[in-house]
């Protein structure tokens with residue numbers, strides 16, 4: 208108020224001259240701040256309800272099981288779809304309902320676009336040097352453009368079609384070979400699918416699948432399995448590793464050597480392997496052989512990026528292609544194995560549309576039940592249950608609540624997809640719920656499995672093409688049932704909601 212009165216008292220002549228302009232500027236700034244503060248005080252927006260926790264550590268103990276999406280969903284039943292929790296000294300607002308989640312990812316994105324990375328992720332992403340973990344800045348826009356043009360955009364996906372077809376054929380061949388050799392033994396679905404998916408991700412990223420590689424910085428030759436572990440498995444595990452200093456930033460000066468060494472070693476190994484893979488491909492390019500892949504594209508087009516940035520972007524393309532599509536397809540096959548009637552319904556649809564021909568991508572638009580199975584699997588088993596954290600960098604309002612600057616935002620996709628106000632019997636796997644959808648794209652966003660708004664998943668098209676053709680072809684060529692005792696294996700693990708135990712199924716070729 209004083210500031211306002213002071214301004215009113217200013218003589219008109221004071222507006223003349225430099226110092227006066229400066230003074231006027233400061234005063235105006237103070238007024239604006241005062242008015243904004245008053246607005247906030249008088250606004251009907253309140254802070255979100257708080258989940259009670261303990262002094263100092265807040266709700267950390269209640270989150271010690273590594274499945275926060277489930278705990279968040281449980282809390283939503285008691286405290287409502289938006290609430291705040293304390294993770295040590297940090298405040299986090301958790302969104303568990305579609306409307307508000309979409310608001311945060313869409314209309315309010317400009318206030319909530321900054322990524323909040325854990326100490327582990329800071330090291331593993333070389334401080335936001337990959338598309339998915341970067342803030343909305345020039346690097347993001349440049350890198351996103353490269354990834355879409357060379358790999359994930361619709362035209363690029365057309366050019367990479369051959370890799371997807373080869374992958375699905377290889378998997379089916381391996382299933383047939385398994386049945387011939389061990390007709391009554393269950394097949395390890397994940398082992399075969401994961402290995403082929405990794406092959407596809409390498410072909411798209413660096414131009415070829417590899418059996419082994421000599422890694423100079425490690426002084427040893429690594430097998431394909433070891434490369435997979437270093438590039439995919441270890442960083443996925445590292446990404447959810449907890450450094451207690453994440454929760455108490457004011458204690459970051461205290462060393463946590465065992466944590467740092469572990470993550471730094473993962474980073475070092477990943478760096479060494481990526482360098483070796485890139486070096487090998489540089490020799491290929493030098494010998495005059497070009498391949499349509501991300502690496503060749505980056506080397507010739509991405510003039511403004513550093514070598515380290517290119518390395519990180521290539522690694523990103525490998526890890527992202529190798530995981531979530533497997534998670535979705537494995538869960539879909541698990542559900543279909545358990546449900547002979549729905550399996551039959553899918554088979555009839557595929558037979559009706561494809562006749563004696565093998566299902567191909569061109570046929571997908573005529574297979575609504577297959578699409579419904581894909582969406583329902585994404586809903587019930589959201590592979591990315593919580594959107595990578597962001598924080599509010601200017602005061603914002605969400606869902607009718609005031610969210611102050613500095614608050615972390617967790618969007619609980621799993622919680623949104625289990626919301627009883629949106630989904631009838633959310634615990635049931637019921638693809639039919641997607642059959643009445645008029646518009647496939649709208650449904651894709653309804654589950655929000657791919658996020659929403661400016662930062663929605665860039666690999667959604669690839670995931671859909673691979674997963675849908677795979678599910679359709681597998682059911683077209685085999686009859687599926689679970690191995691004895693497999694039904695109760697529904698536990699999950701990790702950053703993405705992997706089935707804890709790989710899927711083991713009994714398959715019988717159809718004639």
Ligand code: HEM
Pocket residue numbers: 312338339340351359524527528531532535585589590591594595655656657658659661662663664665666667669670
């Ligand atoms: C079923 C499979 C998949 C699911 C459920 C999924 C889900 C997601 C989610 C929830 C996000 C975060 C959105 C946000 O931050 O708001 C995301 C981002 C992203 N995903 Fe996926 N994803 C899948 C497959 C893929 C694949 C196969 C690729 C690449 C090969 C990929 C590449 C990306 C990239 C690059 C981003 C960052 C987009 C950006 O920040 O602008 N995803 N994905």
